[in-house]
Structure formats: C-alpha cells, structure tokens
Amino acid sequence: MYKIAVLPGDGIGPEVVNEALKVLNAIERKYGVDFETAIYPFGGIAIDKTGDPYPAETQEACLKSDAVLLGAVGGPKWDALPGSKRPEAGLLALRKSLNVYANLRPAILYEPLKNASPLKAEIVGDGLDVLVVRELTGGIYFGTRGREKTDTGYKAYDTEIYSTEEIKRIAKVAFDAAMKRKKKVTSVDKANILESSRLWRETVEEVAKDYPEVTLEHMYVDNASMQLIKNPRQFDVIVTSNMFGDILSDEASMLTGSIGMLPSASLRDDRVGLYEPVHGSAPDIAGTKKANPLATILSVAMMLRYSFDMEDAARDIEDAVLSVLKKGYRTQDIMQDGMILVNTVEMGDLVVEEI
C-alpha cells in the first residue's frame, strides 16, 4: 500500500488533480492495488488559510508519503507578497524538503498532435522526444542572496553554487536515463564564463567514464537555446543546472505546441518522488472546465513508473491518453479543425474508460 500526498494548489490545479485521481482509481481497480491518498493545502490557498505556502501539516504529510502529486501554484492574488511569503517559496521548500534533486521533463510531441508544434513540419519530422534532466535542489535557486544599501540605491546579488557531489548525482540520473533511450547526453553549461559550469563540465566528464556506451556532448546554454529550435531532433537527454533547466525545459516544452500535455517527475535516490504537470495554474481559465488534465494524468503515469515500479500500469495510462487523442477528443488548448471538443471532466472520463 502506497501513501500519496495530494496538493491540488491554486487556479486550475484542483480541477486537473481531480481527473488524475479518477485515473489513479481506475488503476487501483484494474490492478487490485490500494493507494492511500490524502489532500493537503499548498501554495496560495495555504497562504490564505495559514499564512504559509507550505504549512507544517502539509510538510509532515509529504515527508511521510511515498509520492506527492501536485497540481499548480500561484496567481495574481499572491504576486504582491514579499519573496519569502509567496507560493513559489513553498514550491522551493517542498522540493528541498523532499530532496528531489532530479527533475525529469520529457518534451514529447504526440503523433496525433504533430501539427500543434510552432516549428515547421520538416524540422519536427517524425516527432520530438527530448528528456530534460534539470538539477532541482541546488544552484542559484538555493545559493546565498541579499541586497545592500549603497549611496545611490542598492546592490543585490544571488549565488550560483554547485558541489562535485550535486553534479555527480544529477549526471548519473541523466546517463541512466540515456541508457534506456538513445544513449546520448548533452550537458549544457556556460563553461566559457562560469566557474560553476567548469566544475559541472569536469564532473560530468568523470561520470561519463562509467557509461562508455553513452555519447556525451557539451553545449553552451546560448547555443542550446538556438539548437533546440534549429534541430531539436539532435537531442536525446539534456542535463543541466536548475536555472538553465528552468529556461530550456520550458523552451523544449513549447516546441511540442502542447504544454497542456507535459508531465514531470522530481526524484531522489530512493523511489520517493514529486509529480506535477509542467504547465502553471492558469488563473484566467480556472473554474471554466477548460483546463487540459492530460499533463497531470501523465504525471500519475510517471509516478507509477518511478515511485511504484508499476511499468504496465504506467503504459496503460499512456496508451489510454494516446488512444483518446487518436479518437479525436481534444480540450480547448489543443483543439484543431475536425476534432471533438471536450471539457476537463469529460477528458478525464474518456481516459478512465480506455483503462
């Protein structure tokens, strides 16, 4: 029996999480397993209730769980709060407290959604399948920061900092993932300028020695942001720092044209993981049943695969999603001519039926 802490969060978060829980239920029935799910406040809604985006009660529950399922956090309501009191601070604290240092963000272009990509057909070819492995609990997100008064204003600073171990462990995750894929790792850094990037590059080189079958390539971050657009099919696994990963994984997502479809997993060394859609809380469409629940549903598939070792069940969900798409059902964000428009709940039901 696995324990899952469920954090619906803000905006469309609760709506998409609801559909994901229906799918999880269907898997329970099909496989005769039992998941213990419980819902906790997190993000803006938790600020409203307790003044804290990641309240003690939620934290305790997350630390005792085998997996955490997160919807989305944030919204204009909480944007004016000081940095340390915002929903985002809760997200950082959640990641750090769980120590889920490896953020896996697959950017996959599903065959039936091929022409949703903003890129020309000849660039997309048969489809895209890039896995961004982003370091998630280090770097400039967690280094010392502050500001000082000067004669004419302020000086403000943030510190990008990485240790050999932090780089080693994330590199291993990337190489392990590449071994199950096309055996190519592109490590992205700015080693022509940054000392932390030079340590990154050396350390990745070291780790690579244990993976003679994997081709390793280094790329500067500015070039990577170009190459993703010019020729995304050259990539298999991209491994990079927290900050560069934030930028490049979002860029890679957008290449699929359907960010409403993209799941993510954040892992540490045991099987505990945090699972969330790549998209945000979309406060503008919250409550309208327009949200696409597939990213969260596919995040549940990743949970089954990585935290519960239920590969078959994970595949069931992924196949069900593909089959619903093939039948022509679309939420508004991925709607195209000749397809059948459905709302959030209907999309969830369709996936459950397929399972």
Place this chain on the structure above:
Amino acid sequence: MYKIAVLPGDGIGPEVVNEALKVLNAIERKYGVDFETAIYPFGGIAIDKTGDPYPAETQEACLKSDAVLLGAVGGPKWDALPGSKRPEAGLLALRKSLNVYANLRPAILYEPLKNASPLKAEIVGDGLDVLVVRELTGGIYFGTRGREKTDTGYKAYDTEIYSTEEIKRIAKVAFDAAMKRKKKVTSVDKANILESSRLWRETVEEVAKDYPEVTLEHMYVDNASMQLIKNPRQFDVIVTSNMFGDILSDEASMLTGSIGMLPSASLRDDRVGLYEPVHGSAPDIAGTKKANPLATILSVAMMLRYSFDMEDAARDIEDAVLSVLKKGYRTQDIMQDGMILVNTVEMGDLVVEEI
C-alpha cells in the same frame, strides 16, 4: 575624421571584416568622409602572438578610437586553455574596458528570407522585428567567482550582482529605443526567485515613470523563452540581464533562421561603440569563402548610425543589402532553391555596387 579600431579575430572573422571594410570605403567615397581604420590582433590570434587575447597595444588603440569593429573570436585550438587565458576572456575584457554596457541585438527577419525561419508561416506573419537590449558589463559575467576544496571534491560559485545604477542606465537605453519603435518594453527577469531580479524589476518600474508613452511588461525568463517561440510578434524591445540576454538573444536570432544576417552594437553613454556580428568564428568554414559577410556589413551600418550619427549612410547600407537579397543573391548559409549562390567576396562586391 573618425578613428576605427578593427579587430578581425579568428576563424571567418578576417574574411567577413574584409568585406565590411570594403563597404565602409564605399561610404567614405559616397559621403566624402574619411575614416581612419587600423587593424589590431585580438582573440585566439593574439594569444598565439602575445599570450594575451587582448594585448596592451590593442587595448590602447581601442580606448583611443571612436568605434571598434570586431569579427569573431575563438576556436577549438584555444578551448583547452584555462578560463582566464581564453579568447572569451579577451572579449569580456574588451567590453568592460570600453564600458559598453548596452548590447543591442536586433532580430529581424528580412522579407526575402521569410521562409528561412524555423517557425511556421502563420506565426511569423509579416515578419519579425524584435530588439533585444542586453546588459553587457555586469551580472554573473563579472561577479566574484571561485572554487573551494571540500572533503569529496569542490564547491564552485559565481555571483549574479546588479546595482540600481547599472539597471537604471540599461533600462533607459531600452525605453529610448522603444520610443523610436513600437513603444513597448518587455523586461525579463526571474523575480519570483532572484533578489537581483527583484531589484531589476523595481528599478525598471522607476525608470518607466519617465516614459509614460511606453507600455512596460514584466516576464519571467522561462516564460519568455516560450513566448518567443509561441508568439514572437508580441515583442518590441526586450531588456534583460547579461546572462538571460545571452540566452534569449540567441534564441531570438535563431527564429529568423539567418543568424549570418544579424548585426549587433554595444554602446555606452557617449557615442563610442563596439560593433560585431552575432554569429561566431565558424572555424569549420574558415578560409573556404563560404561565410556570409552581411552581419558584419550591417554592423557597420549600426556603427554609422550610433557612433557617427550618419543615419543616411546607415540606411544606404541596409537598403543595399535588401536590394542584393531581392535580386536573389545568397551565400551558402541562406541559400534557397532558384537563388544565385555567391561567395563571401562576391557578396561584399554586390553590396558595394548597390551603394
């Protein structure tokens, strides 16, 4: 009479600079002006000669000039050198010594090259014209960096740091540029995480008060990397830090599909400027006459505009380039079916003829 220090640099640098000098010559004849140009070693070639990518002689000449024209630097030959001895270190020292804090990188899709964009026609529409204003002499490029030994390896760090004044002056450049364009500024930061970004955002807000006609929008860097692909026409002027500008300006360049066409200017408060193509030294095609000289030629146009206040002459060059393209002439990097392939020197000659 203006003094121009010319730094051809490495790889294709000398070839493209040669063509740009021919064009400068044509302008001298047409307008009866006199430019004093002199060539100095810089980058890898300077390392080979003197051990220093930015030798004292070059530095002295640059500091005495009204403008500096740079080709490109770097190549595999110098990649193994330690950070402070590499061509890139020379580039940073050059920018800092000239104090050219405002890097203007227009990403323009020229009408005759419209279908070179990797983006679909409906996204590109009538064309793209985004100006990225990148802070060039501050941020993590120039903050304290280092590494320390630990029990199990190292810890390496770099510091992102900005002062109110540094942000103010670059914001002014962006707003001034927007006043001459579509009156919209998008300031890109990561204010939900970084303290330096929060100071950035506050300061830009302050500067905006002096430009009531300009619409200011703030955008997180991860979102900006997506929006550039999803809907690049929403942007007019983007202003951002050195590091984010490095990434986003390259991404924006690639959207045009013809990075061989893109010039840049780096300016300070008086009219002195550094002008260089956005593309790199392309060692793989050096010496083959395949390089596209148009980015460097268009950089000369920017020099005439910003450093010498010769708007008509700048337009002459830009019109000449457009007219050569309209006639169907293409270097290999922008070659398309039915067009006429020319080499580096022929392309330079064609532009000179038009002037």
